[in-house]
Amino acid sequence: MRNLARSASTKEARFLVDNYYVAQKNRIRAANQIRACKEDGESAELLQVNLSNFKFAENQLFKILDEYSANQELGQWARSIHGVGPVITAGLLAHIDLDIAKTPAGIWRFAGLDPTVIWNKSEKRPWNAQLKTLCFKIASSFEKVQNSDKDFYGHLMVQRKEYEIRNNESGKYAETAEKTLSTGSYKNPTVAKKAYESGKLPDGQIRMRALRWVAKLFLSHYWQVGYEIKNNTAPAKPWVI
Numbered sequence: 001m002r003n004l005a006r007s008a009s010t011k012e013a014r015f016l017v018d019n020y021y022v023a024q025k026n027r028i029r030a031a032n033q034i035r036a037c038k039e040d041g042e043s044a045e046l047l048q049v050n051l052s053n054f055k056f057a058e059n060q061l062f063k064i065l066d067e068y069s070a071n072q073e074l075g076q077w078a079r080s081i082h083g084v085g086p087v088i089t090a091g092l093l094a095h096i097d098l099d100i101a102k103t104p105a106g107i108w109r110f111a112g113l114d115p116t117v118i119w120n121k122s123e124k125r126p127w128n129a130q131l132k133t134l135c136f137k138i139a140s141s142f143e144k145v146q147n148s149d150k151d152f153y154g155h156l157m158v159q160r161k162e163y164e165i166r167n168n169e170s171g172k173y174a175e176t177a178e179k180t181l182s183t184g185s186y187k188n189p190t191v192a193k194k195a196y197e198s199g200k201l202p203d204g205q206i207r208m209r210a211l212r213w214v215a216k217l218f219l220s221h222y223w224q225v226g227y228e229i230k231n232n233t234a235p236a237k238p239w240v241i
Contacts, residue, residue, distance in 0.1 A: 001060075005067035013068055013094035018130065020061040020087055027054035065090040074226045081218070082150040083141040088134060092222065095131040098230060104220040111135050113216050138218060139211035153214050161210035168206055174199035 008016070030051040037044035069075035069089035078089040101107045108114050112127030113135060119126055139157070146154030167173060177196040180186070186193040195202040201209075227235045 001064060002067050005064045006071040008064075008068050010094045010097075013065070013090055014130065016061055016064055016068075017087060017091040017094060017134075020058065020065060023054055023058040023061060027051065027058055030054055062087065069093060073229050074222070077225045077229075078222060082148060082152065083145045083154065084138060084218075085141075088138055088141070091130070091134045095128055095134065096222075096226075098223065098226045101223060104216075104223045107219045107223055108216050111215075111219065113212055113219075135215040135219070136211065139215040142214055142218075143211065153218055156217065157210050157214035160213045161206065164206045164209050168200050171199055173201045177201055 030047060034044040034047045034051060037047060066086040069079060069086045072093055075089045075093050078084050078092060079086060096107055096110070101110065105114070109117060109126075110128050110131060111134075112129070112132035114127075117126050142151070142154040142157050144154075145151045146158055148154070177199050181193070181196045186196060192202040192204065224235060
């Protein structure tokens with residue numbers, strides 16, 4: 001199994017990452033079902049067997065993805081970042097093709113992190129949904145480990161969030177709030193709608209802006225490390241520099 005994992009194709013790895021998260025969700029769902037049965041005083045022996053099967057599948061997939069991501073130099077760098085584990089790393093390696101992504105912005109766009117890209121209903125989704133979800137998991141992980149001494153990106157995310165809050169309070173996002181209201185998506189008197197009506201973004205949007213920012217920063221570094229590994233030289237500096 002380890003030998004197969006080391007030589008897995010990117011398509012295999014993508015499917016395995018998807019299967020891992022499916023197994024994880026099934027394990028969590030089965031555990032909740034067992035808890036519900038026990039609360040009602042009912043037997044949950046068969047569900048316990050089911051839970052064991054999901055745990056086994058999840059563990060096996062983790063071992064495969066651990067081997068796959070550890071066998072690549074770029075994967076070793078990603079795994080060295082506090083908050084980025086074997087599964088997330090495997091997903092990055094499987095979804096991001098550095099032969100196609102010539103700049104970090106190419107990854108941002110492919111991951112659905114380019115705010116200028118709009119997905120119309122009659123069109124094909126212009127980004128990779130799995131990679132976009134993966135980037136949210138990465139940013140959320142940084143958010144969780146922000147108080148750790150080993151953390152790097154979580155600290156920067158906190159600083160960015162404070163920056164976003166200052167901008168929001170000073171009214172710099174009033175135009176964005178107005179545009180959001182004009183879509184007609186907020187018809188009920190929710191907390192979010194009240195914030196938009198006051199010319200500000202709701203707390204949830206401020207958090208998401210900080211999460212997207214730190215995800216893009218990490219992807220920029222991921223791209224640069226990958227470029228240097230592949231070409232044995234640093235990439236050209238952006239034209240503005």
